[in-house]
Amino acid sequence: MSVFTPLHESDIKEFLIPFNVGELIRYSGIDGGSENTNYFVDTRDSEGQHHSLVLTLVERGPVNELPFFIELLACLHKSDLPVPYSIADRTGLALHTLKDRPALLQPRLSGKHPDQPTIGQCAALGEFLAALHKASCTGRLQRHNDRGPDWVLKSAQLMLNKQWQDDAVWLIPALKQLCDWYKTTPRLPEAIIHGDLFRDNAMMTEDKVTGVIDFYNAATGWMLMDLAICVNDWCVSLPGEDKLSLDPQRIDALLQAYATLRPFTEEEKSAWPYVLQLAALRFWVSRQQYASQHQNKAGVLIKDPDYFRQTFMLHAASANTNLTPHS
Structure with a gap:
């Protein structure tokens, strides 16, 4: 998605502090969309495990209904469907705020968009x-x-x-x-x-x-x-x-x-x-x-x-x- 709200390295590092995902390695904005700000975020925890994540700032749409989307995706994740469920921090909180916008941290899903579906x-x-x-x-x-x-x-x-x-x-x-x-x-x-x-x-x-x-x-x-x-x-x-x-x-x-x-x-x-x-x-x-x-x-x-x-x-x-x- 397009980057409507620019983030600096310090913004992302501070945002990640409550999560059990380790230290920031790299990040980059995701271009090409029309609704929200999204960043690819890579981290490494104390055990050396690498985490590929997506940080989303919700720019428009039904912001008051975000708890619905979080619950829906948690439900689908429990059904073993490959969806971007929201990662909770150490207190169990999944919905955060960054730059005065609702913010979600989600796993980055593998694969590529199918240009010519078979x-x-x-x-x-x-x-x-x-x-x-x-x-x-x-x-x-x-x-x-x-x-x-x-x-x-x-x-x-x-x-x-x-x-x-x-x-x-x-x-x-x-x-x-x-x-x-x-x-x-x-x-x-x-x-x-x-x-x-x-x-x-x-x-x-x-x-x-x-x-x-x-x-x-x-x-x-x-x-x-x-x-x-x-x-x-x-x-x-x-x-x-x-x-x-x-x-x-x-x-x-x-x-x-x-x-x-x-x-x-x-x-x-x-x-x-x-x-x-x-x-x-x-x-x-x-x-x-x-x-x-x-x-x-x-x-x-x-x-x-x-x-x-x-x-x-x-x-x-x-x-x-x-x-x-x-x-």
Whole structure:
């Protein structure tokens, strides 16, 4: 992520004093993101053990809900999922303050972001998501999803009257069809979903998920939505192809691996084409909003909204196809 709050060596050394991680060896800011300040931090303890860590300063978002995220990640860590749980200090405190911002110290996860996901990596992702949903749907944790389907559809209608007027010819009927479906859809199975599991929020070593980060969009929501978000990023055409398209082999690998651990309901199978649309529309809206708010701001990564415009258009055009998850 981008460095919004610069830290000096003395700042980090003082921050580390309450933790059992030893002395600071090196640190470096992590560039390229849009929400929080993150630093790689390497330490060595008195026994010579090396610790690779990430120090995060929370710059925006639901700061008051940080205890929820800390508890969620602790729960997932206990389920043996590779997530950046918060390390507690010697008093048991996991949430700290640095430079007047909430600060978390977390383990650095291994692996690399998958630029061109393979069929095996998509299958591994499906297994991870199923394990995540099974772990998060049985506990007491709940969090309102402020970017759920209601927000998506209302925001899209506002965009239609402003930034998206040039798309009105095809977008008006597409939104009407989606809204009509949503008004009559049955309640779909829910859990705490990641909500943002793009390739740059996952680390892989060959065909194994070794880390999933950035849970700040996690909330109670349709489990199917997590899968649709992943399909829209992990299972699309690779660089060099002429136009955006879906890769059926990678989609099947992801969905079948998931369904092995959590079979889909009949309602989910029926809803799948529409949830794919909602997932694409959700990020078209949020990227458009973010791009408008942060134009010409140095050091802020602005992702192209047009990618999800094309993705939504692709799904809207094929809403009546037989693309459904396997059970």
